[in-house]
Amino acid sequence: MFLQLLRICLPTAVLLGAAPVKAMPLISEIFYDAAGADGGHVFVEIWGTAGTALSGLVLEGVNGSNGSITHTLALSGTIPGDGLFVVASDRGDGASDVPEADLVLAFDFQNGPDSVVLRGVDGVLDAVGYGVFGPGQVFAGEGFPAADAAAGESLARHFANRDTDHNALDFGVLAAATPGTAPLMLLPEPGSLVLCMAGLAGLAVFGRRVG
Ligand SMILES: [Ca+2]
Ligand SMILES: [Ca+2]
Ligand SMILES: [Ca+2]
Secondary structure, eight states: OHHHHHHHHHHHHHHHHHSOBOSSOEEEEEEOOOSSOOTTTOEEEEEOOTTOBOTTOEEEEEETTTOOEEEEEEOOSBOOTTSEEEEEEOOSSSOOSSTTOSEEEOOOOOOSSEEEEEEETTEEEEEEEESOOOTTOOOOSSSSOBOOOOTTOEEEESSTTBOOSOHHHHEEEESSOOTTOOOOOOOOOHHHHHHHHHHHHHHHHHHHHHO
């Protein structure tokens, strides 16, 4: 019985340890360089718990060459039921060509080396730096930078809700951007791990009493 429980619990614990899933909003995809003109095509996709209000949060662009802030975008609205909120760039008339746009703002993030930071009232929630940073350049992401996507490509998390705080591991280049859709890492309910561990602890106590 003890071994059976261990067989069920251990993979759950290992999976949870290896693949952190965070409830806070994360930057799940960035598209900063269209094949043609960028206006109306650039976007940032944010993953979070459905219903999370985004007011008070900002997206910042950080220039890799000197660390200056190129944009500060005040967010508003709430994360929709599918967990993916798309901040899309204005093509000049208040609308955007980005599919599934949830919020349209005027912005265009730069090609790498640069960073995009998601900031809450208490500090940085998530950050992605991309490109090759030379000596003296400013990386404002996490861990090591992600690759620099070529024109027409996007930079996306392998799983929208998987964040190891290491941009090079978490992000890959997509040949075709996916605003508003993303693979999610499915994990067992957190409660099942707690139940497993409680069961193991109970059996250990029972084992000592009868042993
Ligand atoms: Ca751009
Ligand atoms: Ca992170
Ligand atoms: Ca996506």
